[in-house]
Amino acid sequence: DSRKDKALMPVLDAARAAYELLGRGEPVYGSGLDSAGLRELSLLSAKPYLYVFNCDADELADRELAAELRELVAPAEAIFLDAKFEAELVELENDEEARAMLAETGVDEPGLDVLARVGFETLGLQSFLTAGPKEARAWTIRRGMTAPEAAGVIHTDFQRGFIKAEVVTYDELVAAGSMVAAKAAGRVRLEGKDYVLAEGDVVEFRHGSTSTTKKS
Template identity: 60%
Template sequence: MPFPARLPASLDRRFGARPTAGPALDALVTTSTPGPPLHSLVVSLTLGIVGLPNVGKSTLFNALTQNEVLAANYPFATIEPNVGVVPLPDTRLDRLAEIFSSQRTVPAVVSFVDIAGIVKGASEGAGMGNQFLANIREANAICQVIRVFDDPDVVHVEGTVDPADDIETINTELILADMQTVEKALPRLEKEARTHKDRRAALAVTQQARDILDAGRTLFSAQAEIDLAELRELSLLTAKPFLYVFNADEAVLTNETRIKELREMVAPADAVFLDAKVEAELLELDEESTRELLESIGQTEPGLYSLARAGFHTLGLQTYLTAGPKEARAWTIGRGWTAPQAAGVIHTDFERGFIKAEIVSFDDLISAGSMAEAKAAGRVRMEGKDYLMADGDVVEFRFNV
């Protein structure tokens, strides 16, 4: 059901926001805020899962979503992309629910897209060809699943398990795909730049991108040298941040030296280490059995938790919290966003009519034991339109429209 033009007071309790009226307060309403436009303020994290065939992509996806998709042991088992949405683990919500007697908790979510296996020559039509490329263009980041487990029953498409070679294969195909996109766009941009001065910057950056790609580098790795924002219209794959998931067995997961080597191989990108089969098994176990299984492979928590957090970090995201009798909820925003921008994630009216934000840090609230005690201790602050949100802020917005 769509929101009404003017939000009723009942939404105050549901979304941690308070509509406020009066000419004096109306004068405080901001007419604009820096940063993303209103229509872009609902932030979703989408990771496109790519990798060579038989590296465990679909097994990982099954564990992420608890859905059964085709995970057969042969190349191209995944032909159509499978999309799943999973919650970001956040124990803070349970504590908030206790304090506010919330009926439910609503975590932030992470979206994963399982893409058909990529092979050498895919950018030229080999394997599933360019089909996989179109499926990941809308993803915010690319999650490369790299095989580091040994299993003679699962044939590696290249005949041997070599993480460095697999990463090079994937990066090369993505770079070649971007080269095709850039070469196709350049004649159009050159023509536009001759008649429209405002297109000259786009042309120059695209030419710069061609040179970077031609050198065998991903665009994101060159972000200090190039304005990636100017390339957004081309939806270039290597302009996205990369996240690496090493699908390992117990021998690797318990080998600190090997893990360090693999982490350094992809630095400064984030790296996650897990056993996709074990992650699927964990879904069937109780808490005690889960802990015992994780300890046996040298892990302290499910790898999926690490993956979700790494995805947030890769994309520069964070969450703020709201709580009331109906629900305790985590909202996804970008790091460095202002309070009005954060309010806009709940509803655009909250940003347009933003007045103030009543904020307490999660840690201060927990230390105090209740909102009333936090206020009595001077831990609750009234912040204005220039306030930069911090991860874990517990917020109640005041607005007027």
């Protein structure tokens, strides 16, 4: 078929290259093969993945072991956590107790938080936030999405009628105390249709099919 349809040549080339890699016991993911051709093949070995190692306290402190394991699974990411410790951490009643427990063990960030963050990065995902009188919510989008595309994740009408996006970073909003205070301090930016959302942006979308401006 590839002889008749030149558009299939990239798929054939990708299939041959993937066959050679797999024959050598090497993963397709991270190999640098043409992504367009690989998408047509839907190979499981071409999908992004990561490794999670369940370690005890001594193993977590062993940097040499961590480096060895990272090299073993490269180019995939490696996450190291103590499942028992993580289970105890989530059972604590408040964040203050959790921070104290982390400090006692010399851990900067809970392993489950690392897993979620690296998992998002591996899958090419990120989050943005919306906040209103009724609720505050995080929305998952693909990394690199523009403001109108992100608005469409909430509702397709928001994308079709996109006008502008009011954007403030999460840290700046928390420091200001409210969106009103953030606007008064000049921390809220007005972005157009070409703006690419950053991780943790807090956004109010202006949209509407008529001259009336609505906010999400």
